[in-house]
Amino acid sequence: MAFFLHTHLIQSLCFLLFLSLPFCLSSSSSSVHDLLRSKGLPAGLIPKDVKSYTLSDTGLLEVFLDGPCLTKFENRVYFDSVVRANLSYGGLIGVVGLSQEELFLWLPVKGIIVDDPKSGLILFDIVVAHKQLSLSLFEDPPDCKPQGLLKKNVRKEKGFEAQR
Incomplete structure (x- = not known):
């Protein structure tokens, strides 16, 4: 029995x-883009070329790219090869691996929130400020160019002889 x-x-x-x-x-x-949409966020927050991603039971989202890259929303945006954030409905909180250029400075993006999709706005927490952008900028995943195409905050010093 x-x-x-x-x-x-x-x-x-x-x-x-x-x-x-x-x-x-x-x-x-x-895809990670489908995941973002299911959580009330636009798919265009993450570049097209994603190698893989993981989402833990606690909501930690890790997105793995082929390498660091640059794209543009309203200003230039830099993605590390790994971008991490706590994913909840309408928000990515505690973002690591994403920076945005503001007035010639690269500032880390710490959070991305869509409070009210009807407003057509998305809020970026850029450490020193909160910046509202149009959701329409993020409808489609952007192409992201390799980091080598931008010399970020690099200036070549030349001697007096080169300046004459």
């Missing part, structure tokens, strides 16, 4: 696993 119950339990578990397999496959094959 115990053998029969054990076998029946294993068969039932296998059947349930078989039924849940399509759901597991569909969620693992979705």
Whole structure:
């Protein structure tokens, strides 16, 4: 009798696993851009070329890019090869690996929030200020160019002879 119950339990578990397999496959094959949309955020917050991403049970989102890169929303934006943030509905909080150029300075973006999608605005927390931008800037994932195309805060010093 115990053998029969054990076998029946294993068969039932296998059947349930078989039924849940399509759901597991569909969620693992979705893109990070689809994930952002499902959380009330625009897909264009993350560049097109994403190698992979992970989302932990605690909401920590890690996005892995091929390497550091630059794009432009309203101003130039720099992505590290790994961007991390706590993902919740309508927000990315505690962002690491994302900077935005403001008045010739590169400032880290610490948070991105969409309070009211009807307003058409998205709020960027850039350490020293909060900046509101149009959601329309973020509809589509942008192309991101490799970091080498920008000499970030680099100035070549020349001697007096070169300046004559």
